[in-house]
């Protein structure tokens with residue numbers, strides 16, 4: 001089986017690795033670095049920056065933990081070095097693993113030349129044509145830039161240009177209050193920037209449980225973040241001193257820098273999908289079935305390009321499933337990916353994470369549910385750590401006790417939610433959580449308590 005993977009992000013790397021382990025002859029084409037946008041610009045650098053921000057916040061609460069006041073100062077050079085080092089280390093370890101599995105990593109830009117042909121342009125004048133029995137398109141996505149904004153890489157930025165920043169912006173105006181927007185608000189506020197967030201709807205995180213969004217809004221306001229609710233940005237004027245963001249309701253928000261976080265566009269342009277006969281939808285995504293097959297059965301699409309949940313975690317599991325399908329393993333105990341059961345997290349402060357059915361969603365569906373909620377303030381570990389902000393909310397079926405979902409707002413939510421994700425995937429009941437012998441004192445005890 002000759003398997004060509006285009007794009008070395010989480011979807012491509014995982015597919016290449018699994019397929020090689022299962023015996024395929026794999027070529028992974030990547031024009032940038034192994035690990036993809038996830039490693040170079042998105043998940044990893046943003047979380048590395050946020051990790052530094054978390055230490056700053058913790059240091060600011062030093063007095064609560066019996067220390068004399070601490071005043072941390074940011075060393076931007078050292079921070080930039082650290083962020084790069086984490087990303088480099090991950091790329092190197094993925095590269096080593098793939099090479100040890102016999103994957104050929106081909107540096108260059110790939111384009112389909114037909115249903116079985118992939119042209120690899122190495123950028124040095126050589127073009128190699130690869131023959132493939134199966135192809136995975138995993139070219140990801142990039143930040144969406146509206147036609148009313150002109151990026152200058154200095155004051156008007158997308159997330160790809162925002163870090164590590166050469167200076168800490170004096171006043172950052174963040175446009176867009178989805179997951180990426182709020183994470184950048186949190187990141188730059190932690191580093192000391194004044195921040196204004198432009199929120200086009202009536203709450204931040206419009207797709208999330210209102211109670212969860214309210215907790216984040218309360219935190220932002222308490223940290224001095226200005227929220228400009230119900231305003232849609234329609235233009236940015238730039239001067240030598242700063243930016244002025246014009247909104248559709250007439251408000252103008254001035255700042256030193258503007259950061260655009262209004263979603264992404266799929267990486268389907270220039271891939272030669274026409275030559276291969278692959279259908280692309282109006283938004284540029286490549287529609288796939290539950291095996292991630294496109295309309296051409298031996299050509300697959302995974303990750304952000306597939307238009308499903310744009311998460312690195314989902315992309316990687318899609319990649320794994322694709323490899324199994326390519327190698328004919330789907331006929332055995334194959335479980336389709338259930339995107340409704342994907343856990344996701346928002347690395348703000350407090351952290352937010354959820355999985356499965358949300359309370360507001362069940363209400364909208366008219367579905368009977370049992371909701372139990374436990375505040376972090378009742379948890380010994382949270383009090384010991386001096387951070388009792390937040391809560392755990394568990395959603396279950398009142399008739400069967402099966403865990404349907406949950407939301408966590410509070411420290412380490414992204415870690416804790418995995419327990420609920422496992423319960424949701426394995427159809428565990430609340431009693432299974434309540435009777436599990438968790439560690440004491442641990443934040444996870446709040447989950448067991450919510451399950452009682």
Ligand SMILES: Cc1cc2nc3c(=O)[nH]c(=O)nc-3n(C[C@H](O)[C@H](O)[C@H](O)COP(=O)(O)OP(=O)(O)OC[C@H]3O[C@@H](n4cnc5c(N)ncnc54)[C@H](O)[C@@H]3O)c2cc1C
Nearest residue numbers: 007009010011031036037038042110140303304310311312
């Ligand atoms: C700021 C930000 C933070 C995020 N944080 C998280 C997070 O914490 N957790 C999470 O789960 N998700 C997060 N995401 C989402 C996550 O980054 C994406 O869902 C994920 O990167 C998608 O993976 P992918 O495999 O589709 O491709 P990508 O990671 O986008 O990689 C695609 C690769 O394909 C390569 N490529 C493209 N075209 C070609 C071509 N023609 N030839 C060769 N190579 C090509 C590109 O160079 C790139 O390396 C974040 C997104 C953003 C914007």
